[in-house]
Amino acid sequence: MVQPSATDSFNARLLAFIQRSPSPFHAVAQMAERLRENGFTALAEGEHWSLKPGGRYYVTRNDSSIIAFVYGRQSLAERGIRLVGAHTDSPCLKVKPSPERHQHGCFQLGVEVYGGALLAPWFDRDLSLAGRVTCRDGEGRLYSRLLDFEAPIATVPSLAIHLDREANRSRSINPQKELPPLLAFLPESGDKPNFRALLASTLGLDTDSAVLDYDLCFYDTQAPAQIGLQRELLASARLDNLLSCFVGLEALINADGEQSxxxxxxxxxxxxxxSACGARGPMLGQFLQRLVPDTEARLRMLDKSLLISADNAHALHPNFADRHDENHGPRLNGGPVIKVNANQRYATTSETSGFFRWLCESRSVPVQAFVTRTDMECGSTIGPITASEVGVKTLDVGVPTYAMHSIRELAGDKDAWYLNQVLDAFYDYSDALTF
Structure with missing residues (x-):
């Protein structure tokens, strides 16, 4: 019997994490559970903190953002903090507040497009629904519950080619008219379906409870998979950017604890x-203020700190190679990608990039670079935002990916493991980051 490699085991855990994380709320719940299992203590923002060297802590906000911290034994002012950043959200279809659409014998839900989603792949998929539901109990107290229907309960049917002969040549998608998912056919008589009542029933709420509101998104029920003739591809929803969340979490749990x-x-x-829990909001800055209340000491700490912002990068697509700069086409399984932009859409500098290249070399990990074509606009990520909000040296990196923002994305089977090895080295790097 062939024993699975360390990479195979890592990828299996990665894909299982993504499968159990259909929404940012579920992702943070999974991460918090894993942290507790590994000796991290939960902090509440509304309570007094007493953080001590050698301790391991985490705190959440809005149930959808999380900070986890290993308080090292070395001086914060002299050694700084090794920071890794990622994001929990992915483009999707989110349910509107009053979503019921009862027309032409069909029960549908109105949706908003969240983020820069590729819309075409959402058609003809087996969809389910997940997120957070906020309720009131019989005594008037508010509480929230995670919800995941798990089963395929909806789909967005395509229009037949016979009724749209231009579909394969020049078709645009109207999200208001064409994206509402179909959930059921309407009964010929009786009450029409009520979405909040459906949520209450699914959650098993008693008659004294009420669903007040929700934050729910549709997702593809097809399970993540390792595919290809040599199993060299990872296919999944939400690789951007749950892959980086998982990789960073694995590295943090394995940190030796010497450095913060x-x-x-x-x-x-x-x-x-x-938002209050977004990178442009105060969450990280407030955490650092509570960690080091004295302004001068905190600035000394930040001067010796570095943030690696990990968010997926565009791999060179074999069918669209001309969309890349000819010298900057990252390949799947070619190692993590350093992202550079002259207009600060990425926060990488020559010093932060050079340090990352050295880390990759120290772990025998290949490394690549991405610069967008000069005649195309460049996307961005949390790196420049966090750098400007907190004032910490930063670089942007990511695992090369096909079909970014599709309902099903592709990455290489080696690249998440490669990035994990580099972040392991980063978290355990013993010298002050004084460049």
């Missing part, structure tokens, strides 16, 4: 990060 290490996974990156 932090993982921050923010929500709302796909829509600009401007």
């Amino acid at each position: 290490c932090l993982l921050v996974c923010n929500d709302h990156e796909e829509v600009g990060s401007a």
Whole structure:
């Protein structure tokens, strides 16, 4: 019997994590559970903190963002913090507040497009629904529950080619008209389906409880898989950016504890990060203020710190190679990608990039670089936002990916493991980051 390699085992855990994380709320719940299992103590933002060297802590906000911290034995002012950042959200279809659509004998739900989603792949998929539901109990107290229907309960049917002869030549998608998923056919008589009543029934709420509101998104029920003739591809929804969340979490849990290490996974990156729990918000800055209240000491600490912002990178697509700069086409399984942009859409500098290249070399990990074509616009991520909000040296890296923002993305089977090895080295790096 062939024993699975360390990479295979790592990928199996990665894909299982993504499967159990259909929404940012579920992802943070999974991460918090894993942290507790590995000796991390939960912090509540509304309570007094007493953080001590040698301790391991985590805190959540909005149930969709999380900071995990290993308080090292070395001086914060002299050695700084090794920070890794990622984001928990992915483009999707989110259910509207009053979503019921009863027309032409069909029960559908109105949706908003969250983030820059590729819309065409959402058609003809087996969809389910997950997220957070906020309720009131019989005594008037508010509480929230995670919800995952798990089973395929909806689909967005395509229009037949016979009724749209231009579909394969020049078709645009109207999200208001064409994306509402179909859940059921309407009964010929009796009450029409009520969405909040459906949520209450699914959650098993008693008659004294009420569903007040929700934050729910549709997702593809097809399980993640390792595919290809040599099993060299990882196919899954939400690789962008749950892959980086998982890789950073694995590295943090394995940190030796000598240096202070932090993982921050923010929500709302796909829509600009401007929220209380987003990278443009105060969550990380407030954590650092509570960790080191004295301003001068905190600035000394930040001067010796570094943030590696991990978010997926665009791999060179064999059918669209001309969309890449000819010298900057990252390949799947070619190692993590350093992302560079002259207009600061990425926060990488020559010093932070050079340090990352050295880390890769120290672990015999290949490394690549991405620069967008000069005649094309460049996307961005949490790196520049966090750098400007916190004032920490930063670089942007990511695992090369096909079909980014599709309902099913592709990555190489080696690259997540490669990135994990580099982040392991980063968290255990013993010298002050004084460049």
